[in-house]
Amino acid sequence: MVEPHVVNLLHKGRIGLAPMEGVIDAHTRALLTAWPGFDWTVTEFVRVVDARLPPRVFLKHCPELARHAQGQPVTTPSGVAVHLQLLGSDPEALAANARQAIRLGATSLDLNFGCPAKLVNRHDGGASLLRDPQRLQRAVDAVHRAAEGRVPVTAKIRLGFADRRRALDCASAAEQGGAAQLVVHARTRDEGYRPPAHWEWIGRIRRHLAIPVVANGDIWSLEDYWQARTLSGCHDVMLGRGALADPWLAPRIRHWQATGERMAATQWASRAAILRDYAALQRSTLPERVVVSLLKQWLNQMRGRDVEAAKRFATLKRVTDLDTLLAGLIAPGFVHADTQKAPLAVSEGA
Ligand SMILES: Cc1cc2nc3c(=O)[nH]c(=O)nc-3n(C[C@H](O)[C@H](O)[C@H](O)COP(=O)(O)O)c2cc1C
Known part of the structure; x- marks a missing residue:
């Protein structure tokens, strides 16, 4: 039973731009953050298997790291933070690559436990760790230790692999491992991208954790934003496909919050x-x-x-x-x- 929750939708909350492999690269991040709306963005995942990857791999996924070498923050051209995402399951390899990323200037590391791709899951990455919360915790813990408090470590999960039975355990595992924030894509791995997104389940997770929880999945419109926040009780959301379908979705939300009026339709x-x-x-x-x-x-x-x-x-x-x-x-x-x-x-x- 979901307890009622009163949400102040005018509380700005933060809006993140979702990582999307093969779709949202540095150019897309630059364009989608050109108008005020997003508070942070995340790179496509850097896949970690067993070895420390060379700098060029990190720079390919996160060209914004080049700004660090020039003494500038790792942001999009308009100044929105870019977080670097790692995907893997081997704690030692993740730690070695976290250190490498930080050496190259990464200012925040995100861990992907949501990728549904068969190839990735077969090699024990992405959502496959949702079947074993202890392993998920060890992965987060290894990166958190490697970061030594120099940069925050965050995590992104789905509600489970085949079902939602371990949703709260996985969320707790991320928190226990040291995650400073948890993004929840409100579907299981087996649900793929099939609607609906179960925003009320994000609420369960939010009530279970002390760290900020970010609601993600199927926010396509201002109405979806209201509903996702109301059902999850979260202040913060992350937009993926909705921001590509309507590149003005984040500014649209901000405009409504600031004025109480709808932004004009996009020509x-x-x-x-x-x-x-x-x-x-x-x-x-x-x-x-x-x-x-x-x-x-x-x-x-x-x-x-x-x-x-x-x-x-x-x-x-x-x-x-x-x-x-x-x-x-x-x-x-x-x-x-x-x-x-x-x-x-x-x-x-x-
Ligand atoms: C083509 C595609 C690529 C994606 N790549 C990533 C990724 O690299 N890392 C990640 O954590 N999630 C990835 N996702 C998941 C999204 O970040 C997001 O969680 C999902 O699309 C649900 O949000 P939305 O309904 O707002 O799109 C990807 C999704 C799509 C459709």
């Missing part, structure tokens, strides 16, 4: 501009065919929540040339005559 031109900027950033380092697929990947994330994005995706999905794709995204006259005068779809509440 297609603004979405096209962020995709164009994204392509320009990626084009500087990646081959064009890779940029084409990354661009379509982001457009694909947008299309579930935006009618115009859905239309453009349907028309452009087979385009293989980057400039043609960009022209199709940006062209104002691209919209079908019958939708041109209609207000553009709002991603909220869809």
